[in-house]
Amino acid sequence: MNTNFSNYELERRLSLYHVFLTLYERHGDLLDRILQLENLYQPSLKGEHLRYVQGVVEDSSVYLITNLCDNQTQTLEQMQHIWTIGRDRSNGICADNRHLSRCHAAIQYIECQGFYLVDFHSTNGSFVNGESIYQPTKLQDGDRIRLGSLTFDFFLNHQHRVLPALPTDLVTQLIPSTANIQQQELGSHSAAQKTDDLVSPDETVQISLECAWGRLEYGRDGLQEQQKSDILDRFFQQSTRTDCR
Structure with a gap:
């Protein structure tokens, strides 16, 4: 009886495992999103945060902003407009992930065309929105990229605006300027000095x-x-x- 139950339980778990593998192969991106949403509500995973790469085109300047490098937001400029990604320290974007190849892929900017993701025949593959890529693939704003098990969002920024100055009455409600702070400190110091002068040195303050x-x-x-x-x-x-x- 116990043997039959053990065999049944083993077959059930194997069946669930195969179902999970099939789902991950076909909808890996969806499962990654579900797992990340779950992690947001676990206090022990406060260090986890949204991983991203942002491509910026500003006048004649082209660069990436990302937090994939040592979990710190950095601006990365590259004269050839090619940012390699992998676990080797020589890459422009180095991520400590054992499922990444040493030089896994690259993000390349082509003038007047845009940013492309290029896979370097990596072991665990590169995916854009859950689809495996084998040729250079143009990236769009909001694309979900997965390299091995490293998942991040790609954002595209090619607009630059200069905002108008704020009204004076609104600015006065914000953080005071350094000059105002110094003036307030001087006023407080003068008031304190006057109070001290009113007390005779021979008097005892109880x-x-x-x-x-x-x-x-x-x-x-x-x-x-x-x-x-x-x-x-x-x-x-x-x-x-x-x-x-």
């Missing part, structure tokens, strides 16, 4: 402090001798009660 042992009076010279003695007496009395308990 500060009342409520504590567990009663009300104490502080002067500029600290506690008076009688107060120090009272504090020590109360401390020893409290210690004696604690030891008796």
